[in-house]
Amino acid sequence: MARKGIPSEQVKHADREQAKRIVYSVVYGAGKERLAHCLGTTTLQASQFIESFMQKYKKVYEFTKKTIEECRNKGYVVSIMGRKRPLANINAQDYKLRTQAERQAVNFVVQGSAxxxxxxxxxxxxxxxxxxxxxxxxxxxxxxxxxxxxxxxxxxxxxxxxxxxxxxxxxxxxxxxxxxxxxxxxxxxxxxxxxxxxxxxxx
Known part of the structure; x- marks a missing residue:
């Protein structure tokens, strides 16, 4: 694991679960406060985890931004098998509605494709x-x-x-x-x- 410097063969279930929470926080934009709550750490530590992840896996951030941008332009996102999900609020003026649609866009591409x-x-x-x-x-x-x-x-x-x-x-x-x-x-x-x-x- 990159964050802890643990060789892959020594990664335990608890380490894997913690890493998944960090990935979800970055991909779905949960933020450092939410991550800190999930991990039981301080917001500073959570912020450092996110920053470390972003530095090592720059393409993840690029993917989320590209997915959201394409959804803004088309009004929908597409899964790996071509299923479409329209998201009417992707360009909403209301911040809460818009950011929710942004998370849904990324989530559908990832989870829908899985x-x-x-x-x-x-x-x-x-x-x-x-x-x-x-x-x-x-x-x-x-x-x-x-x-x-x-x-x-x-x-x-x-x-x-x-x-x-x-x-x-x-x-x-x-x-x-x-x-x-x-x-x-x-x-x-x-x-x-x-x-x-x-x-x-x-x-």
Whole structure:
């Protein structure tokens, strides 16, 4: 992690969660006060976190500004699969309404695109299970960028390999409005219930 100088292999779950809050604050313009509250730190520390992030990942700030500017010009934003979301308040005089629309614009492009990719993965995985002579897994829920499946113990290794392969291969999908340069990293977890999951080690 850039902010703490921790090698990627030593990053813990708590570090990852904290980093996600910083990313969300920068991308969605939450501000140092909101971030300080979320992290339980001072506004000065939160401000330093944001500044450090902005210095290291300049393209994130450029992306948010470009997304908002395009929305101001067109009146809508587009997800990675071409879905449009109109935002009538993007040019509103009212500051609160305008900044809310700006956050919604960025959020839709990011989260809406993640949802597009998840839906594509769900369709491909469902098709693979239907034609498989051995797999009987079924989808229980989609939670943001997470898919929850019910799988027989004897099928976990085969099915998890299918899920990982399918989801990560979406980076090469040619139907996307924007080609993906960043690898889609998939983390697999397994457990007897959703609240008792542990990371699944690849065979």
């Amino acid at each position: 949802a597009d990719l998840c839906k594509m993965a769900m369709v491909e995985i469902f098709t693979a299970v239907v034609v498989s002579p051995t797999l009987t897994a079924r989808l229980i829920a989609q939670i943001h960028d997470e898919l929850l499946f019910e799988v027989e113990d004897s099928q976990i290794q085969e099915f998890s390999a299918l899920v990982k392969r399918t989801m990560e291969s979406l980076q090469q999908t040619t139907t996307l409005e924007v080609p993906l340069k960043v690898p889609l990293k998939v983390i697999l977890t397994t457990g007897k219930s959703w609240g008792c999951m542990t990371e699944l080690q690849e065979m």
